[in-house]
Amino acid sequence: MPAERAGYTVTMFLVDTSPPMGTLKTVELPGPDGETISKTMTHLEYVLQFAKLKIQEMIFNGRKTDQCGVITFGSEESDNMVHHKNGGYDNVEEYISIAQPNASTLTQLDELRPTKYMGDAIDALIVGIETQAHYLQSKKTWTRKIVLLTNAECPIEVEDWEAIVKKMDDLDISLTIIGIDFDDEELPFTEPNKTVHKRVNEEFYHTLTKSMKQGVTGNCTFALQEIARPDINVVRSTLMGSILRLGDVDTRAEEAIEILVKTSKCTAMTRPKSWKKYALREDESGQAIVLGSGKSGQSQIAYAPLKMRTEYYVDRSGDQGTDADVDVKMEDDDGTNLLDDETKSKDDTEEKKEESLEKVEKEELVRGFKYGATYVPCPEGQFPRLQTKKGIDILGFFPSKNLRREYLMGEVQFIWADPSSPQQQVALSSIVQAMYEKGSVAIARWVSKDGMDAKLGVLYPEVFDKVECLLWAQMPFADDLRRYTFASLVKLISKSGEEITKHPYIPIESQQAAMDNFVDSMDLMAAGEKDEEGNRMPWFNPADSYNPSIHRIKQAMFHCAIVSDVTSNPLPPPHPELLKYFHPPKKVIKRAKAAIENCKAEFKVKEVPKRVIKGGSAVKKGHEHATMEDDDMLLLDRKLESPARTRASGVTSPMKVDSGPQLMSPSKGKGKAKALNQDDSETEDEEDEDFVTVHHPNKDEDENLLLSKAANKSPATPEPSSRRGGPLPTPARSPSPQIDPGRAPGRIIGSTYPLKDFQKNLSQGDVVTKAVADLSEVITEIVMKPFASRRHKEMIECMHTLRDTCLTEDEIDAWNAFLPDLKEKCLQTPGNPEFWSEVKALGRDISLISNKEARKYGGAASVSERRAEEFVA
C-alpha cells in the first residue's frame, strides 16, 4: 500500500452547535488505574473530543502543510464567505480560519457552547467546501478532508444533495460524519427511542456518504475508540539509486556484471518524539514567581521553555591526574540519572569541577584528535577519506544456513531492480532466484556514495508473490567483534586438570527433563489467532507489535496538551493494544503452570540477597566513584564477608581503613610508604573511641564496634585491609597492621589537636597546601564521626582559621572545594545536618570565597558574590 503523502492536507471541521447539542450524556472514562470514572458532558463537548484529538495530532506532527479550519453551524452570527457573497446560509460561522493549528486552536474549541440557533448541516457542508476550495485555489494537489460533527437532531434541507456529492467527488474530498449515538453494528450499538428527525437524518447521512467516492459515517464513541488505538505513521521509503556489481567493470567489461538497482529501507528505527523541557520560573530564594495577571484575576505561575546550550571549559591547571576521576562515567549512573538523588550528587560534582575550570568560547577552540596523550591537529575534523566508488560489490557466496543471525548489525534494506528497466528486472530476478534455489547468500561491500565509508554485509534473496529482491544487512568488521571469554557451562576442569561431571553448575537428568518439559509447554507456535482454515498460527508477529514507548509517550504528550493539570487529571492507562504482548498468552501460562512448578522444585533457584556495601563506602567522595565494574565488586564483596564475621565474634576489627584521598593521588605520592610506617599512636590511644579512621557499613555495626571498643579500651586489633577502588595497599606490609587512629598516614595534621598542628605547620613555612588539604580532610572526618557534636565548636574554630589561611595564602580554590564537599556530606544520610546548620548560622563570613573577596588579597576565584551568599542562605 503506497503511503499517503504526509501533510499537504486541509481538514475542515464542521461542528454542530445547535440547541440539541446541549443534551447531556454520561460517559464512562478509564481512570489512571484501570477503574472507570463516570463523567457527564454535553453532546458538544463529547463530539469535540474527536476534533481536539485530530487537531492535537496535527500539532504533534508539527507540519506546516497540515492545516485545518473550523466552521460551526447553529451559530448566532452568519459569518461565512458564501453568505457574504450570495446571502443565505444563515447561522453558519467560519469560527477558525484555515491555518496550521496550535494550542490556542484547542482553547478556542473549548470555548464553544451550544446556542439558541438551529443550523443546517448541508449549509455548513457547502460553506466548508467553498471555504476550503477558495483557500486551496492555488494548491490543487493538496488533500481535502471534511469532518462533520453532529448529533443529527436538527432538520436538514436535503434537496440537491446529489450535486453536492458530485462536487465533492470532483474535488476529491473525503467526508467523515461523526454522529453521536448513531446506530452501529460493529460497536454494537442501537439507540433506543431515537427521534424521528434523527432517524431520517442518520439514514440520509449514510446514503450521502455511501454515494460518494470517499465518504464514511460513523458512531462517535466508536471513532473515539479507534482514534486512541496506536496508529502507525506510515513512511514511504525513498528509492535510492545504486549499482550492483560483480567483477571488474573497468577492464573486463564483457564479463563483469552491472545491474542498476534501487535501494529502500526495509526496517528503520523509529524513536519516541522528544520532550520539550520547561522549568518553573522561580525567584532567587527558590520560590515560584506568582503573577497576578491571570485572565480571571487569579494568580498564576509561569513555566518557561528551556533551550540547550553547550559550554566549553578548560582546565588550565593541567592537573589531569586528579580531575580524572570526576568525568568517569559509571555504569550505575546512566540508568538512574533521571532520579533526583543521583542527579544531585552528579551536579554537585560538576559544580566542584566547574570551579577549577575556565570557560572558553567555541571560537577559540581548534579541532584535533587524541592519540593517547599526544595531540594530533585536524582542523577539518576528519582526515581524508579512503577513495571509494559508489555501488554494491559482490565478494562471493556462501550457504545461508551458515549465516550467523546474531551478526546482523542494524537496519535492513531492500534492493530492487530498476523499476523502469525490464531487462534489469529480469537480470536481478535470475540472480535472486538462483540464490534462493541454491540456498545461498552473498557477501557484499556497500558504498552509498562516492567516497563514503564502505560497509560489508550480506545479500539475502527474497522472493515475493510477483517480484524478487535482495535484502541487505550490515555485518561486523573484525573491529566490531568482541571476543570475551566465558567459562564453559558443561565442561568444568578441576585444579588437577580433570574434567568434572558432577557439579552444582551442571544440570542433572531430572532437571534437564523438567526444562525440556517447560520449553515444550511454553511453545507459541500454535498459540496465536486462527487463520482462514481454522488452524492456529504462531503467537506474536513483529508487524503487529507496537512500540509501547512511542505510543505511550505520544498519548502522554497529547494528554498534557489538552489538560491543565496532570496531578488532578492524570494520564489514563495505556491502550490495551500496546500491552498485548507483555505477557505470554493466557492459554500458555495455564498450560505451563505445572511445568514451571516442577522447574522451580528441580532447580531451586534462589535470589542472592544484596550485600550492604554501597552505603558505607559512599560517604567518601572518592568512593562514590568506586562503584566499579560489577565483576570486581562482587569479588570484593565476597572478600569482605570474613572480616564481618570476625566482628560478630566480638573482636574489634575496622572494616575499612581509609587513609584519606590525598594519598591516592599519584602526584603527591612521594614518601607515602614512609608515612604509613610512621607511628603516631602514642597520642592517639585514648582518643580511640571516637576517632578511628574507619568507615562503618551501617549504624548497627557502628554501635557494636563502639561498644566493644569501649569495653576493650585497647588499641584496635590489626586486621588485613580490604579496600575497594581505594589506594593499593603497601605491598610489603599487607596483610599487616595498618591502624592509625589519629594522624592518618601521610598527614601532617592530626585529629587530636588539628588546629594546633595546623598553626604549627603554618609557622614552619612552605607546606601550606598540604596543611590546608589535610585540615580540610580532618574537619570533614571529625564532623562525620558519631558523637561529633562535642567537637562542633572546635571544628568551627578550625574552619575560621582555615578560611582565613585560604584567603591570605591563595588557597582559595581549596576552600571553595572543601566547603561544598562538607555541605554535601553533612546533608547526606548518615550525615551531620546539625553541624551544617551551625555553620550556616555564621552566615556570609564562613561561606565560599567570592571573586570579589579574593581580589582584595590579590587572588582570584570562580565564585560569584551572589553564589557565596546563596550558599549559606
Added chain:
Amino acid sequence: MPPYDEWNKIDDEEDEELLDDSLFEGKRDVILFCIDCSESMLELRDDPNYEDVKTCHLFTALEAAMQIQKRKIVVGPNDSIGIMLFNTTRKSENGRREVSELKRNTFVFQPISLLSAPKVQELIQILDAARENPNELRDTFPPLPGKRVPMGDVFTSCNWVLRDGAPKTAIKRIFLITDEDNPHPGQGSKQLITSARTTLDDLIQTGVSVEPFFISTDDKPFDVSRFYSSILVPTNLDEDEESAGSSVLPESISISRVEDLLDQMRIHEVPKRALFSVPLQLGEGFSIGVKGYGLVTEQKKGSYKYFVDLGDRMEVATSRTAYVDEEHQADVEKTKLVFGVEQGASKTGDEEEEEESGLGFGVKLAQVDQRPFYTAEEVRSFRTLGLEPGIRLLGFKDRDELKFGDNIKHSQFIYPDEMTYSGSKRTFSALLKSMTTKKKIGLALALTRRNATPIFCALLPQQEERVDENDLVDPPGLHVIPLPFADDIRAAPIEEAFRASDDLKDAARAWIDKLSVKNGTYPPDSYPNPALAYHNAQLQASAFREEFDPDSFEDLTEPNIGMIHKRAGVLMKEWKLALLNDDTANVVVPITGSKRKADSSVDEAEIRSKYEAGNLGKLRVDQLKDFLKAKSEPISGKKADLIERVTAWLDSH
C-alpha cells in the same frame, strides 16, 4: 560533511540506544605487561616468518605489547599501559624514583602512564634495533643468570608499579607473559609458593586482575598444574566462581604457541565488561540472573575533540550542556526540569496573551496549584511503561520464525550470573540445551536498563564450541536479537516486476556455484574496517610526525576481482548473453508519471554519439537528468555539472 558533534549531542532521555557504545568510554583501562626476561625467553630462535632472521620470545612479547599499545591508543586514548620485566639484572636509573621500592631483578621499562606517541615510538625503536642485532635485547635487558626472581617479588613489584601510575577508578590488569611453568622447583618452593599466593592475593584485593599468557613450545610444553594452578586458582579475579573457586580452573588462562601470543592478547585486549545485569524471568516466580555483553558493536572512528591552545600545550576542552531560560538567562538545574510539548506554531496575529504579558515566547501559564507538565520520574515511567529492568520470557518459537528481515540493531549476549540468583548456571545450561535440541528460539520482552525502552527480542541459543582444549570459540549463551516493532517496518515500495525465465536463472546459478567463499561462511576476521584503519593510520602517522603514504594502504574488503573472473568469468559472460537474448528484456515499459514530457528522452546511443562528437552541451537539462537518473547517478547541480557527470560515466563505460 558537517561536523558530527552537532548531532552527536545526546539528550539523556533519548540516549539509551546510544549508550551501548559510550557506556564505558569514560572508563580507563590499565594494562601492565609483566614479561619474563629469563634466559629461555631470550634464547634466539628462527623467525617463523622471515628467513635468516632470529627472534626470541621476549621480542615477540614486546612486539605484541607494542601492537596492543598501538591499538589501545586509538580506541581508548585515556588508557594507560606499562611494561615491567623480571628476571633481568638491569637496574633502573636513579632518575626514576618511583621504582625505588621495586624488588631486585625486576625492571620497569615503561612506567604506567597515559599512552602517547613517544612511548610507542620508544618501543618501536628498541624492536627495530633488535631486529638489526639479535643480541640487542640481551644487551639491553641482561637475563638473571642461574636463578629466578621469586614470583612473590614479581607481584609485589607489579603492585608498586600500578600504585604509582594507575588512576584509582581504572580497571587494572596485569598481562603476565612467561614460558616457565615451574619457577620454583626444589627446596623452599613451598614457602615461595605461599608468598606468591599472598602477594597475588593483595593484588586481587585492590581490584587488579592477572591475565596470564603462557608460552608453550614443543620442547618446553607448559603445564599449569606444576605451579600456577596452585597460586592462580583461588585468587584469579573472575566472574563468580565462588563455590567452584577451589576446584575449577579460571577461564582466562591462555596457553599458546608464541606465534599466537598477539592473537591471544587481542582477545583479552578489551576488558570484559557487562552492559547490564538483570533477572531473566522464565515464569511466574521463576527467575535466574543473567549478565549482558555486547559482542557485536560497531567500532567507530574516534570523534574529534576541541582543544585550547595554552601556549605550551594543547588542552582538551570539556563540554557541558546547560538548560537555559533564555528570557531570564539563567541556567536551570537538571532536577528542576519538567517535561511537556511545544506550544504549537506561533499564531500569526497579536491576540496572544503570552505576548502581551511580556513573558516571552512559549511560556506556559498555570494556576498556582496546577502542574501542566510531567516530572522526570513520570516521563521515565511512560518510556518504560512501568517495567523494572529485566528480561521476561514470553515463550518459544521455531528457529526459522526468526526472519532475516526482522532486524533493527545489533544483538547482545547473555550469560548466567550465579551471584544474583544461585542456581542460575544449571538452569541456564539446561535451558540452552533444551532450546538447541528442539531447534527453538525464545521470544522475550526486555528492558535492560532503568532508562531504556522495552523491546521485544528473540533469544537465539548458542552452544559452546571449542577448537581445542583451551580455545572456546563460541561461548555458551543466548544472543538477544532485538526485533523491529510495527513502527519500524517499512512496506515494500515495489510489488511487481518482470521475472526471469528458468534458463536465465540456471545461467546465473552456474556462476554463483563457482563463487563460493573459502570457509563457507562470513569471515569477520578477514575484514578489518578499511575506513577506520585508514583513519587510524593517518592519525598514527600524524602523531609520529611521519608522512602518511596513502598508497601503502591496502583495503582488504575489496572484491578479489582476479579470482572472480578466473573462476566464473566465462559463465558470467554467458549469462549476460542469455540476458540480452531474453524476450522480456526487450520490453519497453510505458513510462508513467505525470510530469514527464512526451518523448523528450533520448537513448543512450544518441547521447554517446553526442559525447563522442563533443556535443553534449546540445542536450537539454532534462535529457541529461533522465540519462543520469537511469544510471543511478546524482542529478543535482547546474548543466555543466550534469555534462561533467555524463562525460565521466561515459568515460568509464
